[in-house]
Amino acid sequence: MSNQSNESFRDSIGTIREDGKRNWIHPKKPKGRYYTYRTILSIVLLAVFAILPFIKVNGEQYFLIDILERKFHIFGKPFYPQDFYLLAIGGVTMVIFIVLFTVIYGRIWCGWLCPQTIFMEMLFRKIEYAFEGDRPKQMKLDRMPWNGEKILKRGGKWIVFYIVSIILTSIMWAYVAGSDYVIDFWKHPFRDMQVFSIYFAFTTVFFFVYAWFREQVCIIVCPYGRLQGVLTDENTILVTYDYKRGEKRGPMRKGQDREALGLGDCIDCKQCVHVCPTGIDIRNGTQMECINCTACMDACDAIMDSIGKPRGLIRYASKVSIETGTKKIFTPRVKFYTVILALLIGVFITLLATRPDVSIKVLRQRGLVYTELPNGKIQNIYEATLINKSGVPHQDLQIRLVEPKVEGAEVQVSGEEARLNLSKEDVKKVMLFLNIPKGKMHGKRKVKFGVFDKQGHRLDTYKTVFIAPY
Numbered sequence: 001m002s003n004q005s006n007e008s009f010r011d012s013i014g015t016i017r018e019d020g021k022r023n024w025i026h027p028k029k030p031k032g033r034y035y036t037y038r039t040i041l042s043i044v045l046l047a048v049f050a051i052l053p054f055i056k057v058n059g060e061q062y063f064l065i066d067i068l069e070r071k072f073h074i075f076g077k078p079f080y081p082q083d084f085y086l087l088a089i090g091g092v093t094m095v096i097f098i099v100l101f102t103v104i105y106g107r108i109w110c111g112w113l114c115p116q117t118i119f120m121e122m123l124f125r126k127i128e129y130a131f132e133g134d135r136p137k138q139m140k141l142d143r144m145p146w147n148g149e150k151i152l153k154r155g156g157k158w159i160v161f162y163i164v165s166i167i168l169t170s171i172m173w174a175y176v177a178g179s180d181y182v183i184d185f186w187k188h189p190f191r192d193m194q195v196f197s198i199y200f201a202f203t204t205v206f207f208f209v210y211a212w213f214r215e216q217v218c219i220i221v222c223p224y225g226r227l228q229g230v231l232t233d234e235n236t237i238l239v240t241y242d243y244k245r246g247e248k249r250g251p252m253r254k255g256q257d258r259e260a261l262g263l264g265d266c267i268d269c270k271q272c273v274h275v276c277p278t279g280i281d282i283r284n285g286t287q288m289e290c291i292n293c294t295a296c297m298d299a300c301d302a303i304m305d306s307i308g309k310p311r312g313l314i315r316y317a318s319k320v321s322i323e324t325g326t327k328k329i330f331t332p333r334v335k336f337y338t339v340i341l342a343l344l345i346g347v348f349i350t351l352l353a354t355r356p357d358v359s360i361k362v363l364r365q366r367g368l369v370y371t372e373l374p375n376g377k378i379q380n381i382y383e384a385t386l387i388n389k390s391g392v393p394h395q396d397l398q399i400r401l402v403e404p405k406v407e408g409a410e411v412q413v414s415g416e417e418a419r420l421n422l423s424k425e426d427v428k429k430v431m432l433f434l435n436i437p438k439g440k441m442h443g444k445r446k447v448k449f450g451v452f453d454k455q456g457h458r459l460d461t462y463k464t465v466f467i468a469p470y
Contacts, residue, residue, distance in 0.1 A: 013219055013279075013289060014276075014278065014279030014280050014289065015215060015216060015219060015278070015279055023279065024142065025214070025215055025276075025277065025278065025279040026135045026138040026139050026142070027125075027135065027274065027275055027276060027277045027279075027295070028134060028135040028271070028274040028275045028299070029129050029134045029135070030275050030295040030298055030299065031298060031302075032297070032298025032299070032301060032302060033298065033301075034294035034295075034297055034298050035294070035295065035298050038111070038112060038121075038122075038293070038294070039122065041112060041113075042118045042121075042122040043122075045113070045118060046118065046122070046123075049115075049171065050171055052175075053171060053174035053175045053179050054174065054179045056179075057076045057391065058391040058392070058424070060073060060076075060078070060391060060424075060425070061073050061178060061179055061180075062075065062076050063075065063175065064175065064176075064178060065175055065176055066176060066177060066178060067176065068177075072087070074087075076391070077352075077389075078389055078390075078391065078425050079389075080387055080389065080427075082359065082361075082387065083355070083389070085351075086348070086351055086352060086355070089344065089347060089348045089351065090348055092344060093341070093344040093345055093348050096337065096340055096341045096344055097341055098224075099231060099337060100334070100337040100338060100341050102227070102228060102231040102232065102236075103231055103232065103233075103236060103333060103334055103337055104236065104237060104329060104334055105236070105237050105238075105292075105316075106228065106232055106236050106237060106238040106239070106292050107224070107225070107228055107238075107290065107291055107292040108292050109224070110218065110222075110224065110225070110291035110292060110293075111239075111291045111292035111293035111294060112292075112293075114291075116209075116217050116218065116222070117218070117291060117293065119168070119210060120210055120214060120215070120277070121277060121293070123164060123210075124161060124164065124210040124211075125277075127157060127160050127161065127164070128157060131153050131154075131156050131157040131160070132153050132154075132157065135274060141153060141154075158207075158211060161207055161210060161211050162203070162207050165203045165204075165206035165207040165210070166203050168206050169199065169202045169203045169206055170182050170186070172202070173185075173199070173202075185199070215277055215278045215279070218278060218289070218291055219278060219288075219289050225288050225289070225291075226288065228288060229288060232286070233331075233333070234318060234319040234320050235318050235319075235320050235328050235329065235331050235334075236318055236319075237316050237317060237318050237329070238286055238290070238292060238316070238317070238318070239282060239290060239292045239293075239294060239296065239297060239314065239315075239316060240282075240286070240314070240315065240316070240317040240318070240319070240322060241266075241272075241282050241283045241285070241313070241314050242312070242313055242314070242315065242317065242322055243283070243322070244264075244322060244323070245264055245265050245313060246264040246265050246266035246283070246313050247264045247266065248262055248263050248264055249263070249264065249266040249267070249268040249283075250263040250266075250267065250268060251267055251268055251269075252267040252307055265304070265309050265313050266283065266313060267303065267307065269303055271296075271299040271300065271302070271303055272296035272299050272300050272314060273296075274299070275295045275296060275298070275299040276295060276296055277291070277293060277295065278290065278291060282296045282314060286319075296314050297314045297315060297316075300313050300314040301314075355389065356389065356459050356460035357388070357389055357390040357394070357459060358386060358387065358388055358389065358390070358394055358397065358422065358451055358453075358459040358460055359386070359387045359389060359459075359460045360384060360385070360386050360399070360449060360450070360451040360459075360460045360461070360462050361384070361385045361462055362382045362383070362384045362385075362432060362449045362462045362464045363382060363383050363385075363464065364380060364381070364382050364464060364465065364467075365381040365382065365383060368380075368381055369467055370467050370468060370469070372438070372469075373435065376437060376438050377408075377410075377435040377436060377437050377438060378435070378436050378437075378438050378441070378468045378469065379433055379434065379435045380433075380434050380466050380467060381431065381432070381433055382431070382432040382433075382434065382449075382464065383429060383430075383431060383432065384399060384413075384429065384430050384431075384432045384449070385427065385428070385429050386420065386422060386427070386428050386429075386430070386451060387426075387427050388422040388423065388424060388425055388426045388427075389425070390424065390425075391424050391425070392424055393421070393422060393423045393424050393426075394421070394422045394453060395421050395454060396420070396421070396453075396454035397420035397421070397422065397451055397452065397453060397454070397459075398420070398451070398452045398454075399411055399413060399420070399432060399449055399450070399451055399452075400449070400450050400452060401434065401447060401448075401449060401450075402448040402449060402450040402458075402461055403446075403447065403448040404441075404445075404447065406436050406437070406440050406441065407437070407440070408436070408437040408440070409434070409435065409436045409437070409440070410434075410435050411432065411433070411434055411435075411449070412432070412433040412434075412435065413430050413431070413432060413433075414430055414431035414432070414433070420451075432449075434447070434466060436466065436468065438468070438469070440468075441466060441468045442468055442469070442470050443467070443468065443470050444465055444466075444467050445465065445466050445467075445468070446463055446464075446465055446466075447463070447464060447465065447466045448461050448462070448463050448464075449461065449462050449464065450462075
């Protein structure tokens with residue numbers, strides 16, 4: 001079974017040499033059906049990534065996560081710190097979703113959807129191939145002394161890398177600071193040198209990651225790869241080498257009877273190793289460094305085609321399916337994660353659908369108990385905060401007492417705010433007075449306020465307390 005039973009390869013990683021120095025990975029340019037699928041998907045995702053922060057709906061950015069200003073727009077809907085629970089539930093749902101997919105399909109996120117992989121393999125790596133050529137030419141360039149050719153190729157590549165890093169930084173800033181801010185920055189880049197310095201510090205980090213750190217992000221920094229060992233099991237579908245079919249390995253020779261010689265379908269051409277962006281040999285078995293990018297699958301399928309063998313020596317499969325030839329996806333753990341995921345999605349959609357366009361929060365004034373008015377009514381004073389969470393203004397809003405129903409009770413809004421008008425995404429605080437006839441309520445009682453639009457539709461409610469004499 002060759003290296004399947006030899007675990008010594010796990011004592012080191014392909015990007016570090018025995019002397020401790022960096023082993024630069026020069027993967028062969030991939031090609032094949034899976035690489036074509038990944039390229040199409042990456043183009044779509046990159047287009048969405050680039051366009052999304054510049055789309056506006058009703059004059060507001062369609063997608064904005066401005067943490068400093070505490071302003072969030074998710075798919076056109078404004079969110080506020082009071083809605084943090086929605087974002088938290090959405091985040092937990094996304095984590096469970098990734099966990100579930102990892103349990104079933106391993107690191108498919110890393111190979112197909114992760115921004116690090118898409119930027120590295122579909123942007124920077126393609127630029128590198130354009131300047132330096134494929135694997136043999138890159139390795140030759142590495143060994144070459146610093147002459148005119150090497151300076152021209154490496155220098156040109158790094159210049160384009162930095163330009164792409166500037167573009168990526170601009171798009172990222174558009175998500176967190178707003179597209180208008182980024183456009184204005186580029187109109188006057190030297191107006192604020194502190195902002196200019198921060199901006200190009202971020203750009204330099206991007207450049208450093210993709211020009212030098214590269215696959216080390218996936219191997220050393222990203223915690224998701226280490227979680228893979230906990231989340232996956234023998235039924236998880238991964239990019240897997242079929243050692244039963246492939247072993248014993250041996251080179252292909254004309255007229256050779258491989259079956260009689262006890263040889264498998266693997267001709268030990270090492271194309272799967274040369275094309276790997278993290279420098280591993282998938283034939284050794286499941287490894288933390290594998291990002292399930294399918295490059296080795298495409299490379300192996302091409303070799304199988306050339307020698308007249310069936311494809312799939314390296315394929316999406318589980319350990320159980322390789323050993324027994326049977327597939328078992330819906331294990332009890334998968335069913336458990338699926339139920340949890342369905343519940344979280346249901347809760348998130350329900351909360352999102354029932355989120356009011358205008359919310360109200362009512363708090364009693366500190367330090368005051370109650371006031372007995374000359375007309376015999378008991379008065380409590382509150383501060384009401386109204387937030388317009390919609391993209392349209394609301395006119396002539398009213399605040400009423402919803403519960404309990406008390407005859408003679410009245411709600412007064414202070415000063416000029418008797419008719420409450422909220423512009424889009426407006427936040428307004430008003431003084432609120434609740435007057436209830438003496439004797440109708442005693443002690444500390446719960447009350448519910450509601451905010452109503454001019455058609456009389458209730459938009460939101462809030463519970464607080466009313467204090468009256470015993």
